[in-house]
Every structure is written in C-alpha cells, then in structure tokens.
Amino acid sequence: MQNIEQKLALQLAARQAAGNLRFLRLPEGMIDFCSNDYLGLARNQELHRQIGEAYAWEGEPLNGATGSRLISGNSQYAVELETWLASLFKADKALVFNSGYAANTAILSAVPQKGDTILYDEYIHASLKEGARLSFAGRFAFRHNNLDDLERRLKKASGSIFVVAESVYSMDGDSAPLREMLDLCEKYGAHLIWDEAHSTGLWGTNGNGLACEMGLQDRIFARIYTFGKAMGVHGACIAGSQTLINYLINFARPFIYTTALPLHSLVSIREAFHFLDKHPELPPQLHGKVTFFKQKASAYLSLGSQFISSGSPIQALVIGGNEKTKSVAAQMQQAGFDVRPILAPTVKEGEERLRICLHTFNTEQEISHLLEHLTSALQ
Template sequence: MWSIEEKLALRLQERVSQNNLRELPIVQKKIDFCSNDYLGLASNAALAQQIQQTYAQLPFLQNGSTGSRLISGNSLYAMELEEALATTFQAEKALLFNSGYSANTAILSAIPQKGDTIVYDEYIHASLKEGARLSFASRYPFRHNDLEDLEKKLGKATGEKFVVAESVYSMDGDVAPLEEILRICRKYNAHLIWDEAHSTGVWGENGNGIACTQQLQNQIFARIYTFGKAMGVHGACIAGSAVLIDYLVNFARPFIYTTALPLHSLVSIREAFKFLQANTYLQHTLYTRIAAFAAELMKYPSLQTRWIKSESAIQAIKIGGNALTKTIASQLQTADYDVRAILSPTVKEGEERLRICLHVYNTEEEIRNLVEYLTHVFMQTTAGFAASSG
C-alpha cells in the first residue's frame, strides 16, 4: 500500500510530465509585464511616504489588530474607512475583508442557500467558485460572456437565483456586458454578484470601477472591490445595501473568524484612494499604454489572430500547448521581458497563452520592443517545434 507521501509525489510527477508543475519564482528585476500593479502604486515612493506620514500621526499605533472585528479587532478607523469606501463606490454600506479571495468566498458561501441556484461565468475567479461550492446551492457555469447561454441556464434555475460575473476577466482581459447581464437578471428575478477586482482603480471616478462608470451600481445586489491590484496595497471590500452588509457581519464565516486587517493596512487603503484622487493622470497614462500596445500589435499579422482584443491592462496572446508557451515565455524572460505563461489546467487545454500586463511605468519604447521581439521569438519557436514534430 502506498503512503500518503508517495501518493502526493505521484500527483506532482504527473504535473511534471504534463509540463505544468507550479514552482515559486524568484522575482528578478526585469521589465515588468506580469504584475497587477497597473497604476504603479505598489512601488510609488510618494504614496509610500504619504502612508507612513499619516500612520505616524495617529494617536495610537498597533502592529496587529489583536483579533477578529467582532472581538477585539474593530476600530473607529476601520468603520470610518468603510464609510469612505461606501461613498467612493456609491453604495449604502461597505464591509472590509482581508483579501479579494476572502471576500469572494464569504459572499457566495453565506448568501445562497440549499435549494437556490448560482449561475456563473465559466471564467470567474477560483475564489468565487470555491464560495459557490461551500454554499450548498446548485451551481452551473455559462459560457464566457455568452448571454444566450446565461439566459438558458437561468431559465432552468430554482429558488433564489444568483448570477456571478466579473467586470474584467483576469485571463482574457475582456470586459463583461454588464447592462445586458442586468437585463437578463431582471427578466428572471436574479441577483447579480459583480467582482470588480481588475477594474478597481483603473476605471471610474476615484477608481470606483465599471459599474459606477456605467451608472448601474444601484441595480447590482453585491459588488466586490479589491485593493491588491491597481490600488497597490492589500485587502478588499464588499459594497451593497445595509441589509446585505449586516447579514455578512452575522453569517459570513471568512469575516467572522478572521483576524482583522492591521491598522497600517487600513491606512494604506485609505491613502491609496486619496492619492489616486489627487493623481487622476495615472488612469489616463495607463489608457495611453494600452492604446500603444494595440497599435504595435496591429503591425504584426502573425500575432493578430492570436490576440484576445482587450480594452484593459491585461492583454493575452494565445499560443497553445504548455511546452511551446513555456518556451516562448522563457525566451522573453531571458531578454529581460517579464512575461508569464498561463498554462493548463489554469486555462483550458489548447488555450495556453502569454498574459501581458501593462503599467503606467512601461514606456512606449519598451512596449514597441516587446511586441517586435515577441513576434520574432514566436515565429522562430513555432517553426522549431513544427520541424521537431514533423
């Protein structure tokens, strides 16, 4: 009989044979085309100084929060921050969470009940799928951004109906058709849970996301905003009605049983939003970088057919095959372009891709050189793979 260690080792070996073993990378100083720091706030020296100055001026400093919000971890500062976030996101109330993963798991494990139905876009975050699994509700995926398939699945749903979608999808970088999704939700009396992870900070006034930009926020049951991407800090919040937030305080296990964010993290969140409000040019600079990437890519027909067109900072080039995709990514890394391969099973087999993230600090020259070199490497490597397989 095999030991548990032997069974685990066997599963790891299967990953090796499939060319998709995950390993922790050593972060090196390359040209960043992989991080979620779209606005450059994570490494912004002026914001860091602003956070430290504000933190140092507080009358009482703590290294840790000492407990959960319901025991000893609550503070007037946390509650004032939630009020400020509710104002920013144009909601009745907001509730802080330690991460986007925690917020996503919390809302879907707490709200839908046995007998209810969750219909979700097949490309939503793993944390949302995990929350749905924990809810005991029936759950069905619909094809990515496919409104016809969404309506078909909702037509068969029972109990309270919940639709789960994202503003910007992390693997394709495309934007969900929010207005059309809401129309279908109204038709079937379904409640939309809307994840703004990759649009927080990038879209909208003071970074309040796509729903507020389209003035549809009041039609959405719950919205999730995360601060570890474009906002450059950490944490998340859920925005919605007072009833929703009070319910989560009472029933969301990831909130109830988690040690609260420390004071320094709360200050960081508040100051990041203040900084963005005072430096709106950052959003416009990012938009120019996105436009520059699209313009460069249009010069190279070999990549155009593999490009998933996107208005966001996330740009994907489908390659296909773990080995080929890893090889091209490795050559880009060697040339100091930090582009990462996204492999199956993270994406469907055959849809392995390069995920290119754009930032305000990527110069137009760097973008131009990346696309030119990527084209060269793609043509050379695919020809080599074709010759070896032939």
C-alpha cells in the same frame, strides 16, 4: 499501501510530466509585464511616504488587529474607512475583507442557500468558484460572456438566483456585458454578484470601477472591489445594501473567523485612494499605453488578431500547449521581459497563453521591444 508523502510526490511528478509544475521564484530584475501593479502604486515612493506619515498620525497604534472584527479587532478607523468606501462606491454600505479571495468565498458561501441557484461565467476567478463550492445552492457554469447560454440557464433556475460575473476577466482581460446581463437578471428576478478586482482604480471617478462609470451600480446586488491590484496595497471590500452587509457580518465565515486587517493596511487603502485622487492622470496614462500596445500589435506586427480582444491592461495571446507556451515565455524572459505563461489547468487545455500586463511605468519603447521580441519568438 502508499504513504502520504509518496501519494503527494506522485501528483507532483504528474504535474512535472505535464509541464505545469508550479514553483516559487524570486524577482529577477526583468521589465515587469506580469504584475497587477497597473498604476505603479505598489512601487510608488511618494505613496509609501504618505502612508508612513498618515500611520504615524494615528498615535501609538496596535501592531496587529488583535482579533476578529467581531471580538477585539474592530476600530474607529475601520468603521470610518468603510463609510468612506461606501460613498466612493456609491453603495449603502461597504465591508472590508482581508483579501478579494476572502470576500469572494464569503459572499458566495454565505448568501445562496439550499434550493437556490448560482449561475457563473465559466471564466470567473477561482475564489468565486471556491465560494460557490462551499454553498449548498445548485451551481452551473454558463459559457463565457454568452448571454444566450445564460438565459437558457436562467429559464431552468430555481429558488433565489445569483449570477456571477467580472468587470475584467483576469486571464482574458475582457469584460462581461454588464448592461445586457443586468437586463437578463431583472427579466428573471436574478441577483448579480459583480467582481471588480481588475477594474478598481482604473475606471470611474477616483477609481470607483466600471459599474459606477456606467451608472449601473444601483442595479447590482453585490460588488467586490480589491485593493491589491491597481491600488497597489492589500485587502478588499464588498459594497451593497445595509441588509446584505449585516447579513455578511452575521453569516460570512471568512469575515467572522479571522484576524482583521491591521491598522497599517487600512491606512494604506485610504491613502492609496487619496493618492489616486491627487493623480487623476494615472488611469488615462494607462489606457494610453493599452491603446499604444494594441495599435502596435495590429498595425505593425500583425499580432493583433492573435490577442483576445480586451480594452484592459491584461492582454492575452493564446498559444496552445504547455510546452510551446512555456518556451515562448522563456525566450521573452531571456530577453529581459517578465512575461508569464498561463498554463492548463489554470486555463483550459489548448488555451494556454502568454498574459501580458501593461503598466503606466512601461515605456512605449519597452512595449515596442516586447512586441518585436514576441514576433520573433513565435516564429
């Protein structure tokens, strides 16, 4: 019989043979075209100072939260932050979670019950799928952004129905058709769970996301916003009704059984939004870089059609095959561009891709050079 070490080693060897072994690497000083720091806030020294000053104002804060929010980890600051986030996101209430991963597993594992149905876009984030797996509800994927397939599933669904979709899909960069999806949800009495991880900070007033920008927030059952991407800090919140938030406080295990975020993280969230409020030029600057990238890719380099259509800072070029995709990424990295290959099983086999993330701090010259190198790496 194999011992456990041999069993694990065999699985790692299989990954190695398939060309998709994951490993940790340190930053190597290349030009960042892969991080989620779209607005450059994670590296912004003015924001860093602002967080330090605001934190110092809090007197002699605890270094850690000391426990779960339900035991010793709650604070006046957390409660006020949540009231403020609820008003930013135009919801009755907001509840902070330690990460988007925790928020997503929380809502999907806790809210849909036995006899209910979860219908999810096949491309939703792993954390949403994980939450659905933990739920006792039935769960079915519908084809990516395909409303006909969603409707076919809705017709067969039973119990309370939950539809799960994202404002920006993390591996494709495209968006769910929110308005049409809500029309369908309302037709079949379904509730939408809407993840705004990659749109928080980038759309809407003071970064309150796509649903608020479209004025559709009141038709959505639950919205998830994360702060570790464009906001440059850490954590997440769920925005929804008073009843939903009370329910999560009572039944969501990733909220109940974990140490709350420390004050420093809460201050960082608040200050990141203050900073964005003082710098409204940042999201338009980013959208300008996206437009430049797309124009350059299609008009000058005939690469446009190879990219998945996306108005977000995530631009994905499907190459196909782990080895080929890794080889193109390696050539880009040798040229100094930090572009990462996204391989199967993170995406479907045959859809392996380069995922290029654009940032306010990427210059037009860097973007042009990146695309020129990409054109030659693809030949």
